[in-house]
Amino acid sequence: MRRAIIDIGTNSVRLLIAEKLENGEWNILSKKLNSTRLGEGMSQQKNLSAAAKERTLRAVADFVNDAKEVGIDDLYAYGTAIFRDSPDGAAFAKEVEEKTQIPLHILSGTEEAFYSYVGAAGSPGALTAVVDIGGGSTEICMGFGNDIGFRTSLPLGCVRCTGQFDMVGARGIGELKKHCFELFSRADEVAAVKRWVFVGGTATSVASMLQEMEEYDAKKIQGFEVNPEDVTDLLKKLFNISYEERCHLKGLRPERADIIVAGVTILDALMEYFAVEKAIVSDRDLQEGLLEADVISPV
Template sequence: GVIDIGTNSCRLFIAEIDKKDNQIDIITPLFKDLDVSRLGKNLNQTGILSEESIEKTFSIIKKFKEKSDSMGVTDLIAFATSATREATNGNIFVKNIKNRFDIETLVISGEIEAKLSFNGNSAIYDEKIATIDVGGGSTEVTIGSYENIEFIKSFPIGVVKLTEMFFPEENYSEETLKSSRSYLKGFFTELDKFKDSNFKIIGVAGTVTSNVSVFKKLPKFIENEINKFSLSKLILEENLNLFLSKNLEERKKIIGLEPNRADVIIAGNLILLTLLEVLGKDFIIVSTNDNLEGGMVLTI
């Protein structure tokens, strides 16, 4: 079992694996679950993980541990990402996970986080790809092939951070939207050299999957309806306009959008659209393989 302790959500993946000669292969994926923790809420302002967010995350980890035990999991580890590595009390948080639940938690760097998502997909696509993982506190971009990674970086901006920086009061005015797009474009200037290069963009995590669910009006997550879907720039723009046309409470009622993502989905679409513009691409192939699969193979 692998638990991903992110900035915005906490996820569990359970699978049967085969270990041979230090090589780990996923034989049978068995179970996935996700719950929104908001671990990184207000981290930008305070520099610490709040007591409320920590307790919410602990309650999710407790649920995941009980599920793992009930399914006979023999190895259960966790990895924590941007919120935990940036918070001044991140080390204490990790020690308390060990004390409370006897789960070893690795605080991974942004580069390793990016590599986990890339490895979850590069074995599937026998060609040059760019994986994009838009998280709560950071956005990981990795470009290359299974044999050769050409670029890998964790950009310290994600849906929670962007929302808190530009839209703390749901103030989605033309001016704030323009300012946020300009800020993001400057943030991703390192990627300019890859514009119009020959590769596919593979998108992972909640922002891309939510956009597919909204477009298809899926009342619940259906993996085979989402995996490998070509999410176009046009769909992202149409969904963005839909989100902007509604207030927060109305967005929570959109079919296909988890209510817990309603306050950060606009920031997610802005990040995705900016990356497509910078890289000169018109669509993203959505993948349900991400750092959970990568973490299962690399870190157990």
């Protein structure tokens, strides 16, 4: 059985195509990404822009066609924070369904946290926290193997916070970190966790930049270890170079150059707040978790 998942996020639209093996595991056949920036100018009081909706609709339609061209009809789309927060998020979801003829489910914050954990955590013999820093929100989910407990979604994301704070000034960095600390207090239950897994575009970009990748290599991202000193040093570097220099930085996709400072600030603040000594980065994330959405769901 083959299945396709389309994840429509605040910053990008992603396609995952996978095949279920006889042992019940999923073999990932392909992944694609289109940075449509649906959440540009993100605000709970602001409707989605016509241009952003058009870019996103086109990307979703292209991915639907890509899936169908390889014979996949088992196709599901999911919306994340931007659909939850925008006044016209639900209406746009209906428009996507009507124009693409595929079902689109808007994930709740706790559902998003749950499936990010399912996709990334694996089956470790240790208490684990999975953190997904996205464009519009950050999800934190804690569990022990398949026993999933605390989970939350916080209004912190690289697109959202780039719009809320001045990311070209030291004061703005400090204000964002203070804001992060205030929100992280809602997740104090995970403070005792020793095994941390980071997923999402900010985390994978950090791993890619630290390895100075010329081209993204999922195998080198999966399991890459980061420590707080490396993240803090990287944040200082990103802050002290221009947007143009960030566009040409090894390991960073140019379309993330304007939002990466906010994303890394959130990651730096999280490692400081929870005293994270080290963490691993996972290329497997929400999409892999959603492959199992028909058989497991949060309770």
